[in-house]
Amino acid sequence: MARSRTPPRDELERLYRALQARQASSLADPALSDLIGEILAESIHVLARYNRAELQTKIPDKTYFAFESRDGKISRAINSALYQPSPQDWNLFIAALRSENFAGIDEHMITCTIYSVAIGFCAYIDLTRTGDQKTPGTFFEYLIGHLFGSRLDLAPSTRLPVLNLDMNTTLPTDFVFDLGAGQPKFHLPIKTSTRERVIQVWAHQRVLDGVYGTGRFLGTPVILAETKTDTRRREVTEICLPDQWRIYQMHIAQLRRVYYLDVPAAYERLNEVFPPLHVVPFGKFFTELDDLTS
């Protein structure tokens, strides 16, 4: 009943369902870039009806706001510098993706446009549903899977055969992109945030290294952000465990990159210690691909 009174929400949901209906095997379809562009345009339209509430934060060099409904419900925290929702920017990025020519645009603009698509959709779900973590997570997985797959011109798989003496089974995995015989394969866990569950990413990398051989899979998780909002105090913090990440990287397995849309300050510093753990904005992936695979 409520639905017929809120057509804009229906439109965003209709677009989301069209995305969600795709199998992983069709995620590199160029048509999905246009569908995601429609989702961006629609989310700009519907979010314009909400106020922006400034949030406090002690994170250096970052400011955050949230969209706020009339009854005081707020969305997740949105990085003010990264949120620049622009269909034009999206189209520029998609044109570069399709032509495989990234000469004309910079990495930061790519990070901003992907961040704006992702956080805009997530914020709208935060405002219109209660306790739905699954829809933002699924949307983000499809968004990143599509963009990563488009860059490689490859669809992901989510199961790998295990042939090990008397074992003959399949291993369920996060998205895996296989560049072919004698080429690297990408292991791509995709999360809106990790918190204490992050050890799973290293553990899955360890299993891939163990079953198929170290170096065969490049572990490159893509994560949206690690922000947490205290809704009463309206304050944003980043939940980070950099010492533990270093221990995981030394003792469980080696990740090649950790890509973030909104790179947490405490993890950015991991680039500067030895041995470095490369935590970089996701926009960089599109231009550094050749370095990763060579």
Next chain:
Amino acid sequence: MARSRTPPRDELERLYRALQARQASSLADPALSDLIGEILAESIHVLARYNRAELQTKIPDKTYFAFESRDGKISRAINSALYQPSPQDWNLFIAALRSENFAGIDEHMITCTIYSVAIGFCAYIDLTRTGDQKTPGTFFEYLIGHLFGSRLDLAPSTRLPVLNLDMNTTLPTDFVFDLGAGQPKFHLPIKTSTRERVIQVWAHQRVLDGVYGTGRFLGTPVILAETKTDTRRREVTEICLPDQWRIYQMHIAQLRRVYYLDVPAAYERLNEVFPPLHVVPFGKFFTELDDLTS
């Protein structure tokens, strides 16, 4: 307001809070065995007011029921053969624990009495609260932590120092019991069920092996059950991933034992393949301790 009208619930909650108020460092206190005995007696008393609903299952050689409220809400599934709540049995077990003499009681009775304490409390929380997974999990952790610690006459710790060249930090862990210099240490993740999160248990063991040396920590997780109830069809299944467990045991780290209160059929068979993964009823721990540490 509602609370003053439901004194039995208050009593169980009061007892639970008294348990929960304990620090990990006091978990081996013998007085907690008596407090848990009171919780068992009180849960028998309050659960007597609920009906028992038979549940369907295709699991061989097991039958399950659930407690059911007047409005049709049902508790988690309870293994009919293992649920034998008896304060006398509990007291016999506690007497054996205190005297370190297990000659008079068998492992199966120990498993049954611990299962009855755990599942009775969890069932009551299922029936009286909505969506509260935390309270059953915390209760189970304290119950198992107390019993394991009582057997070893040791309190657990949950942080370990890491001294590794220029690193000087602490590693948060599940319960760890340190028998002292030149002796094994136990690594004891405690879960009411594991599902797909189980890879964390192997990953944490891998970190301990890596940081402190392989063989220093005996990984012995304790898990309540892996049952899942389809509430509409009133059917119980066990969610098991035995092929993945074998891969984790081969490629991430080696667990010494996986203890269950209600051992899932599919995991019991892992004892029979080579290399075996020892999945056994928790009651066995109390009598096999000397074998584990020698």
